[in-house]
Amino acid sequence: MRILLVRPPRIKQAITLSDFMFSEPLGLEMVYNVLKSEHEVEIFDMMIESKNLSEKAAEYLADVVGFTSLCIDVKKVLELCSQIKKSDNSIITVVGGTQTYLNPNAFCHADVDHIFEYTNSENLNKLYNLLSSGEIELVDGIRSKELGYKSSNTEGRNEYMLPDRKSTAKYRNQYSYFGYRPAAIMEFGTGCEKVCDFCLRWRIEGVREKLINPELTKKDLLSIEEQTIMFIDNDFLSSEEKLEAFIKLVNDLKLNKNFIMYGSVKGILEYRDYLKELKQLGLKALLVGYETFSDDEMHKYHKKSSTSDNLEAAKILSNLGIDVWASFMAHPDWGKNDFKTFRKYIKNLMPQITSISPLTPFPNLSMYEKYRGRLLYEADDFEKWSFGQVMIMPSVISLRNYYWELLKTNLYVNLFINKNTEMIKKFGVINILRILAGSLKAVKKYITLMMES
Numbered sequence: 001m002r003i004l005l006v007r008p009p010r011i012k013q014a015i016t017l018s019d020f021m022f023s024e025p026l027g028l029e030m031v032y033n034v035l036k037s038e039h040e041v042e043i044f045d046m047m048i049e050s051k052n053l054s055e056k057a058a059e060y061l062a063d064v065v066g067f068t069s070l071c072i073d074v075k076k077v078l079e080l081c082s083q084i085k086k087s088d089n090s091i092i093t094v095v096g097g098t099q100t101y102l103n104p105n106a107f108c109h110a111d112v113d114h115i116f117e118y119t120n121s122e123n124l125n126k127l128y129n130l131l132s133s134g135e136i137e138l139v140d141g142i143r144s145k146e147l148g149y150k151s152s153n154t155e156g157r158n159e160y161m162l163p164d165r166k167s168t169a170k171y172r173n174q175y176s177y178f179g180y181r182p183a184a185i186m187e188f189g190t191g192c193e194k195v196c197d198f199c200l201r202w203r204i205e206g207v208r209e210k211l212i213n214p215e216l217t218k219k220d221l222l223s224i225e226e227q228t229i230m231f232i233d234n235d236f237l238s239s240e241e242k243l244e245a246f247i248k249l250v251n252d253l254k255l256n257k258n259f260i261m262y263g264s265v266k267g268i269l270e271y272r273d274y275l276k277e278l279k280q281l282g283l284k285a286l287l288v289g290y291e292t293f294s295d296d297e298m299h300k301y302h303k304k305s306s307t308s309d310n311l312e313a314a315k316i317l318s319n320l321g322i323d324v325w326a327s328f329m330a331h332p333d334w335g336k337n338d339f340k341t342f343r344k345y346i347k348n349l350m351p352q353i354t355s356i357s358p359l360t361p362f363p364n365l366s367m368y369e370k371y372r373g374r375l376l377y378e379a380d381d382f383e384k385w386s387f388g389q390v391m392i393m394p395s396v397i398s399l400r401n402y403y404w405e406l407l408k409t410n411l412y413v414n415l416f417i418n419k420n421t422e423m424i425k426k427f428g429v430i431n432i433l434r435i436l437a438g439s440l441k442a443v444k445k446y447i448t449l450m451m452e453s
Contacts, residue, residue, distance in 0.1 A: 001132050002040045004062040005031055006053065008069070008076045009046040011383050022047070023185045023230065024175045027068050027097060027119070029163035034124045036164065038132075043167050048174055053080055054087040062091055064131065069097035071362070074106045074382035081111040092131060099382075101158060101204060102364050106382070108149045115143040117151060120159035157205065160187055160212050165223050172226070177260055178325065178353060180228040180284075186220050187212060189242055192234040194264060196289075197302045197367055198329065198359065201234045209238050211245060221253060228258040228284075237267025243274045250281050260325075262287045265305035268313040275320055285323035285352070288313065293345035294338075297331055307345070314349045326351035329359045330406060332374070335396035339405040343412055354413045356406065357387045389449065403450035410443060 007025040025045060032041050044056055057065055065084050067077045081093045095107045096116035107115045114127060123141045130136055136146050140154040165172070165184065177183040191209040192202040211217075221229075237243070259278070263286040268275070275283070290310045292298060298306060305313075317324050326349060334342070346354060361367040363379045374393040377384040384391065394402040 001063040001128065002061055003035060003042075003064045003066060003128070004057055004060050005041060005043045005066050006068070006080070007043075007045045007047055008067060008073045008080060011072050011076060011386070021178060021230075022174065022176050023183070024165075024168055024172065025068060026163055026185055026232075027158075028066075029165060029167050030161040031066065031096070031119070031124060032167040033162055033164035034121050035128060036167075038125075039128060041167070043171075045168065045171050048171050054083050057084055057091060058087065064092045064094060064128075066094040066096065069095055069099040069107075071099050071102070071385045072383050073097075074099060076383075078107070078109050078111065081109065085111040094127075098158075098204065102200070102362075104143055104149075104151075106380070108143070108145075110145075113145050115149065117141045117143060118156040118158050120156065121161055123156075160190060160216075162216050162219055163223075165225070175226075177228065177230045178285075180230075180258060180260065182226045183228040183230055183260075184224045184226040185230045185232050186217075186224070187232050188217060188236065188246060189233050189238070193238070194235065194266070194304055195302060197300065198361075198365065199234070200362055200364060203364055205234070209242075211242060214245070214249070218249065218253070221249070221255065224257075228260065230260040232262070234262060235264040235267055236261035237263040237271050237274075240271065240274075243271060243278075247274070247277055247281065255282070257282050259283045260285045260287070262289075264288070265290070265303075265309050265313045268316055269305070269309060272316050275316065275322065279320050279322055283322060285325055286317060287325045287327065288317075288351075289327050290314075290349060290351075291327070291329050292331065293342050294331070301329075310349060314351070318350070323353075324349075324351040325353040326355070328354070328356045330356055330409075331359055332371070332390070332392035332402075333395045334402075334405070336401070336405060338396075339409055343409055346413060346417055350417065353418055356409060356413070358390045358392070358406070360385065360387050360391050388445070399453040400450055403446055403453060407443060407446045407450065410446065 005028045007028060025043065028043050032043055035041050042060060046053065067080065069077050077095055084091050084093055092113045093111060094114045095112055096119050100107060100116050101118055104115045104117050118141045123139050126139050127142055136144055138147060138150060138152050140152045141156050143149040143151055173182050175182050189209060189211045190205045191207060192205065193207050193209055195202050195207055259282045261283065265288060291301060291303060293307055295307050314324060361371045362385060371392045376391055376393055390399065390402060393399065
């Protein structure tokens with residue numbers, strides 16, 4: 001079969017980190033690698049391509065068009081499925097990705113033929129073998145329109161399969177992580193035991209932390225040609241076993257790369273002795289969720305660290321020369337004084353780069369019920385759920401004033417906290433201008449939302 005795998009385009013009105021971090025479609029690269037031996041497969045990245053999808057599908061003579069999806073992509077993916085069916089009703093449409101795992105019912109639509117509740121090599125091969133033979137039967141992890149979107153009710157999770165990096169060769173020079181371009185992404189271990197209340201990742205991957213098969217990881221690392229690798233593990237600093245396995249593998253392979261990782265404050269404090277060695281091996285930056293200036297909020301978020309721990313972690317990383325790309329969440333119960341205190345707290349931490357997102361209670365989170373009566377948008381208004389838009393009605397100040405405080409804080413951070421001169425020396429003017437352009441887009445969107453509120 002001829003299979004076209006598609007990443008949908010950016011949603012223009014959404015405020016997302018894609019303006020700063022533009023990573024490869026890793027899931028599609030995995031699917032490509034599983035299917036390529038038996039089928040003709042191509043990846044079509046609509047975040048880069050300008051060609052119309054129907055034209056591409058016709059040109060490619062596609063038998064199947066498969067989509068990946070995030071929450072904000074639901075409407076666009078359904079539109080694209082309808083577009084495909086309208087141009088050629090014989091083309092089979094398939095949808096997978098994070099959103100189908102979290103909410104498969106969102107894709108039960110006349111123009112969607114198959115929905116992956118979860119994806120692994122077994123159900124991928126089984127479905128496409130069935131499609132090749134013109135047959136259909138119930139497959140674990142897949143809902144098919146012909147079977148009334150019935151589920152086998154066999155639980156599973158998305159499998160980390162070896163990606164084929166060459167499948168996106170024509171796009172790879174555009175994939176980036178902040179100032180590092182080009183950059184690849186991969187995962188070293190899955191799961192997260194920290195179970196923070198606002199986080200979806202542990203609900204997707206599970207609470208049990210485990211390393212990905214070492215042989216697969218070795219092949220994955222050796223397949224990456226980019227100088228920079230971003231590890232997307234929820235917390236790379238989660239165990240001594242993980243850190244020692246990584247250090248040994250990098251030394252065994254004699255890798256000379258730039259590494260970027262997510263690291264918890266708890267992990268920074270607990271495994272500080274490993275950070276110097278990671279720095280020597282190529283660790284350039286840690287993405288750290290400091291979250292808030294309030295210990296009460298840290299407790300409610302089920303964070304395993306305190307605001308004073310944040311300051312200690314910041315000092316450790318500064319002394320080691322490891323950049324900090326800090327993330328924070330603006331609480332809906334903040335007033336003007338809280339935002340003022342927040343700005344002072346960021347100044348004390350002095351990260352190289354800062355991102356601020358309003359607290360977002362996704363429907364799959366327990367906090368969704370807590371804030372349900374204050375939500376500004378319905379659960380099925382998918383394009384609004386982007387981590388950037390205010391989702392909960394503020395309780396202390398008006399929505400417009402809340403957006404104004406967010407705008408002020410973002411401007412303050414970009415002008416006075418983010419170390420732009422230092423970043424220019426590291427990444428060059430062009431890359432920094434690209435990041436600043438992303439910041440300006442967010443500012444423009446906040447101004448629009450403020451005026452509309």
